[in-house]
Amino acid sequence: MSNEADVRPDDEIDLVDLARALIRRRWVIIGTFLVCTLGAAFYAFSQERVYAFTTSIELGEFGPQEYVASASGTKNTIEARILLSAKRAYLKERNLESMPFDVSVSSAQESSFVNLVTEAPLDQQETVAEFHDRVYKRLRDEHQSRLTILEDESDAKLKNLRESLKAEQRRMKVLEGLSVNSTEQAGNGETEAQALAGEDVRATLSSSDAALTLLLSQLQLNERISEREERINEIQSNLREEQTRRSWIKPTRAEDLAIASLSPVGTSRALILVLGALLGGMLGVFMAFFVEFAARVREAGTAS
Structure with missing residues (x-):
């Protein structure tokens, strides 16, 4: 009975002992926290601010609520054919191997608008607008040929x-x-x-x-x-x-090209700093326990 009583306390976690260990290794915690936080701050402020540039294309009409093409069909046409062709021409003209930015196409259901969206730094707005204009004009010319046929029929x-x-x-x-x-x-x-x-x-x-x-x-x-x-x-x-x-016949049109978002997109700097601080705190506690464990192992080895 006395042996069991002596063994049971050793199997339990002593919170006071853990607190003492954290206090002893506080500089490990503080150091790890500062390294992670400063690293997160450096990463956040070294990243170039990225904005979303949007070009809204309004589909051509040949009657009230009658469009030259559906928004979903136009989206598929741009993604499958027009966008690919425009990228090839753009890369060939500038002798590039890859696009400096990407373009996504979005459309709301039962809408008369299709949006071209590109995320890029603010200094690339002019280049993005030029590429959006290229895509828009190809779509407009394709829709205009259909509208011409409808005009002749009318x-x-x-x-x-x-x-x-x-x-x-x-x-x-x-x-x-x-x-x-x-x-x-x-x-x-x-x-x-x-x-x-x-x-x-x-x-x-x-x-x-x-x-x-x-x-x-x-x-x-x-x-x-x-x-x-x-x-x-x-x-x-x-x-x-x-x-x-x-x-009522109206051509496909785009009033403004590559309108920049009011604020940067993507993960904000504040969020990166918060995540870095949380990671630094957790990693600091882990490192403190690891250092304490390693120290006790050395002491046990020396005592033996």
Whole structure:
């Protein structure tokens, strides 16, 4: 029983002993902390500040909420084809082996904008803007060819609608003229019927048949006139709609190139300093225990 009591305290961690060891090795902790903190400070302030340069490209339109291409499709086109071609031309012109910066493409879902984003130092803004402009112009030219086709199709449709409207209006005038003539004939027929009514019953019956025929003809003319009016209204509605669509055609455009972010991007200097201080503190405690352990091992070896 007494042996077990003597052994148990040796297996427990003595917090007071640990505190004494940390106090004895405080200079190891302080030194390690200062080295890590100063190293983090040197790294943080030696890094060049990097900003995000953004170029927003608004997709071309050929009608309200009708775009020459979707934002996601445009993003894929830029990444798979236009960006690669632009990089090759850029490297060849400047005789470089690799790009000094990278370009990413982003687009929000159901949006009419595609963004070119580059992270680079502030002194490279002009170079980034030049490259963004190169990518934008290639996309704009590709979209413009599609818009030209849509413009030609819209112009042809407008021409056909105007010609159809003129033709329907000419037919309408003819029908209106026939209607006026039919009304006049019906009035003359009634006058003749009244004049002949007292002379001959047969003439009266004949005049009544003629009046009935004119009346039926008038009804048919009115029906055809109504149909023409509906057709004219329909053509005019289609014409206004197509004119609105045609006037809405806008090319793909970018107002500003490589707009710099208000503050640097990436890990901030303050965060690097905090992380360095935390790492220095933890590493300092570890080094203090390691030095204390090594010292005790030497003492045990010397005593033996």
